[in-house]
Amino acid sequence: MATKDPREPFTRLSIEEAKEKLDSGDAVMVDVRDPHEYVEVHAKGVRLIPVNTVMNELDQIREFAGDKQEVLFICKMGGRSALAAEYATAAGLDELELFNVEGGTDAWAEAGFPTGD
Secondary structure, eight states, rough: OOEEOTSSSSSEEEEHHHHHHHHHHHEEEEOOHHHHHHHHHBBBBBEEGGGGGGGHHHHHHHHTTTTTEEEEEEEESSSHHHHHHHHHHHTTEEEEEEETTTHHHHHHTTOOOBBBO
């Protein structure tokens, strides 16, 4: 179940909840891992924006989101994606609702959810 800690600028989602949001067309997902990790495996339809570049890529995130109001951040397990959501908020991306996908790409792939381009 989605959880919101008032001290965090994002909501935590399970991979199942993330897939539901993507399938409904309400959200986009940003992979914040390093490029070499991304090429090994990534969730289908994600945009690669490494965590160390998030603060400089807000326009790219906004463009990718388009008319969607929700951005899901995913990494390997959930740590870097939480950091990316915090960075994005600190840099001014506060008009979109931000989510951290717990379990990350590892759990996504293990669950058999769509991967690749």
